[in-house]
Every structure is written in C-alpha cells, then in structure tokens.
Amino acid sequence: MPQTISYRFFAPKEDKVQIDLNFDDRTYKLQIDETADKPDWAKLSRNKCSNCPLGDDVEWCPAAVGVAQFLPAFKAKFSYEKTIVEVETPTRTVVTKATFQTGIASLLGLTCATSGCPHTKFLRPLARFHLPFATEQETVFRSLSAYLLMQYKKNHDNGEQKPPTFDDLNEAYATLSIVNSFLAERLRDAVERDAALNAVMILDGFALITPENTDGSFLDLEDVFLVE
Template sequence: MPDARRRFEYRLRFPDGARRVIPIVLDGTTLGCVEPPPVARAWTALACHRCPHCPLDAAEALCPLAARLDPLVEVLGSVLSYEALDVEVASGERTVSTHAPAQAVASSIIGLIGATSGCPHTAFLKPLAWFHQPFAGEEETVFRAVSAWFLKQHFRELDGETPDWSLAGLRQRYDALHTVNVHLARRLRQASSADATANAIVRLDMFTKAISGEIDDILGFLRGRLG
C-alpha cells in the first residue's frame, strides 16, 4: 500500500553558517502538495503574469503553482545563482547530500512543488514527483519522463483506451510546460531581489526543451545502453 503521505525536507546551509529547512509534503492519494500551503502575495495572484493557456477560472484568486513557492522565495529570493550551498534532501530512510549552486537547489525544489501544486499543466508530472530524485540531470530526467509516459500508455491499453506510443502527447505537454516556465520566471523576478529563483526556471526549462525538442537524440543515446 502507498504511504498516506510522503515528506521531503530540503535542509540548506549557507556559507555564513545559517541553516534553513524547506519541507514539502505530498498526499499519497492525490499526489498533490499538502505543504507548503498556498500564500497570497501580489506575485502569486492568478492575474499576475498569467499564462495565456491557463484553463483556470478567472475567479480563482491565486496561481496554484506560484502560491506554493512563497517559502522558496523567502529563503532563496535574495540569493545569487552562483552562491554555493550545502544541501541535504531527506525523505523516509534516504538522504541525499550535495554542495550545489543556489540556482540548482531552487530548481530541484520548484520541480517538486510545481509538479504537485495543482497547476493543470504540471499535473502529468505528479508520479515523477512522488518518486522525486533531487538534482537529476538531463539524461536521467528524460529517461524517467519517458518511462513514466510509456507505463501510463500500458495502463491505458489495459483499460481499453488508445495508447500513445509515439510520445506526441508527451511532447505537447512539455511544450505547454515551457509556456508555464516563461511566465513563472516573470513572477519570480518580480518577487525576488536576486536571481537564484528566476534562473532556476531557466535551468528547468532546459530540461523541458530537451524533452520537447531533443528527445529523439537522447533516446537514441540511451537505446544503445539498454542492452
């Protein structure tokens, strides 16, 4: 049986010795984000830099993705991209430790919260978030995304639905995700006094573009290594 909830803790230590913790809790049934809760700020309002393809009702007060990133902005919004942090990411019995630029740390956190935030354009990433791998690189990200997509198509076929083995649907979802990244970066530039959080989106968008535009090359590379 799946866990009722899954908790991730990003434990950050700054060069001056200061320590901060950003906890992220996912619901085991919906795979949605329970913690951090949404926070109302000017930059988290749905109307602020709203994505042109957002399907949410205009009556909604907050962008579900931006509203859950408030703790990240509080901790890293005044930090420069290149400032290196000591990081531990703890979940269950596993702890991953690294020394990484603030941009990479913010990118990993945004990827996890974003997938589970309630944004309709990131919902397809929920299963990857449940099995979150901090600081995953481009090849690993592509491998996990495509593997999860094919598993989903297998279940669709078992349910009598038409599977998409061509990856066309996955490409479309990542194209839509690119638009989300562009507008979220604008929000984070408005909310932050330094560049770590906005540049984290630039890093995430590199992976998005890789899956959307370079997937065949990466899969060709991986194909020869699957035996």
C-alpha cells in the same frame, strides 16, 4: 498520513534553511497550510500564463502559491553562491554540493509538479518517486519510461491496443515551457537577485530535452541499454 520531503541548505556563516514539503499520500498533491502567506505576485491574474485553463473564479495560481512558501528564503541569493543541499525523502537522503540555483531548481521542480497546476499534473507520478538533481540522461529516461507505462496502463484499462506515441508528451512539455516563462516573470516581482530566476531557466532547459528524444533517435539514451 502525509508524505514529507525536506530540503536543507547549508552555506558558510549562514543559518541552515529548511523547507518541508508535505504531500497527500494518495494523490501526492502539495499540501499548503490555509494560513500560509499568499503574496500579490501569486494571484492568478498577475502574469497569468497565456495558456492557463483556470477561470476568473480561481484567485490564486497554484504553482505560485506553492513557490511562495519558500521563496523568501532565497530572494537575496545569487545564482553562483555555493551550498550543500540535503534532501530527505521517506526512503532515502541525498546530499550534494551545488550552487543555490541548482538546489532551488530541484525544489522548484518538485513544487510545481505537485502544486495542482493543470499543466504540471503529468509530472506528478515522477514527483512521487522524486530524484533530486537528476542528470539530463536520467530525466529523459524517467520521463519517457513513465509516459510509456502510463500509456500502457491506460490502453489496458480501456481494452485497447494502440501503438505508443509521444505526441501528447511533446505537447505537454511545450505547454510546460510556456508556464516556465510566465513563472519567471512572476518571480521578477518577488526576488532581489538571480538565483531563483536562473533556477526556472534550468527547469525550462530540462523541459526541452525530453521532446528532443522522441523522434525515434533517442540520442541521449544511446548507451543506456548496452550491457556488453
């Protein structure tokens, strides 16, 4: 049974925009209708990421195809336009007042993480427990916690007792930042205004935050464990 997360955007004097994302229950990979539109800008060869591991036998960029399913609804939106966003997951509903760039950023992040892009797969466990509109501190806490748990399980399954490091996580986020820059170039061919482009920049900002906390200082988490 597919899992569904729905994003609904409400703006004054405009029709509601609803985006339904369906995910494989086991892998949590985004499910795309085979008959869905695939615009030219979503072809892998168009603004292909410089670090993309996919070969010429792959015609479409997985992340771009995912984004293409909802981008037309926002291509004429300015980043500063106000909206109310309602996000319904299988377990809860989150409602917030936001700008379109913030709402699209949350939707983009979920889509790219689950799209099947090789460079975003490390985010899929977080997507399974999607937290819309997470703050910087929440993002750092969730990213580091999930990664350490993954390392612990991997070492346990392999019968190893390696000390935890964040080297692979830092590399993954550095790679993700490159992906974000090329995704922004793709979207320039598909939008008329800046809401979606700024949404990618918001995502890239979050991609830079976590590595800044892996040197042992954990600056953004200083007060998280204070209980008195």
